[in-house]
Amino acid sequence: MNLFGIPMDEEGIKYASIGRLKRQHNPALIYTIPSFHNPTGTLMSERRRKQLSEDCQKASLPIIEDDVYGDLWFEQPPPKPLKANDKQGSVLYIGSVSKTFSPGLRIGWIVGPEPVVINRLADIKMQTDYGSSSISQFLVNKWLKNGYEEDLTLVRSELKCRRDYMIEILNTYFSNIVTWNIPSGGFYIWLKITPSISNRKLFEKALQEGILLNPGNIYDKDDHTHLRLSYSYATLDQIKKGLKRISELIIEMM
The missing domain is CATH 3.40.640.10 (Type I PLP-dependent aspartate aminotransferase-like (Major domain))
Incomplete structure (x- = not known):
């Protein structure tokens, strides 16, 4: 194929x-x-x-x-x-x-x-x-x-809160080093890293810190500037700590 x-x-x-x-x-x-x-x-x-x-x-x-x-x-x-x-x-x-x-x-x-x-x-x-x-x-x-619509309402509300929280963290730590669009649903935020750094090295450094990244080249072999973030699973504390550390790694690599 x-x-x-x-x-x-x-x-x-x-x-x-x-x-x-x-x-x-x-x-x-x-x-x-x-x-x-x-x-x-x-x-x-x-x-x-x-x-x-x-x-x-x-x-x-x-x-x-x-x-x-x-x-x-x-x-x-x-x-x-x-x-x-x-x-x-x-x-x-x-x-x-x-x-x-x-x-x-x-x-x-x-x-x-x-x-x-x-x-x-x-x-x-x-x-x-x-x-x-x-x-x-x-x-x-x-x-x-029985319960489908009620459960979906709760899931949507929780995901929206998580999205908003992640956007807040991005505004705090990433405003000068990445750009992003705000999704109107789903699980993911697609970041574009503006400094010229190696996505592979960022992936390896983050992995050493216990953070698993999804870089753009997973989805397109020629994409070396994007990261996929998910707000669906990690706790809010994990989201904050993980993103803060990722921002520090990007700045260190600039």
């Missing part, structure tokens, strides 16, 4: 690049996370979603739409999924409870054309792991029917 990245901006995938990529690489499909993208946290605009769908239909390019973060919005819901306007059955929509309910529950769903695609995927799933746990599916079914 050969993977090729598509350029992005603050609105999401740059759809104008699709024609060029189609000519150069003849891709089989496009994989995208329109809502609160991992790692950038970007929310694809409604205009961009519409144009992306139209361009992919013209190019006969199927889309895999990964929407595992779509329910984790803070101020307002994201635009409708690409699948909502799929008239040709060319979008395969993926959802999951691993981000909203419990990371240990590897339960998700796929919306796509029947019977060919869904039946084939169900067959592959069964051959791979004999199907998901019946108990896990039962728990998720109960949760979706």
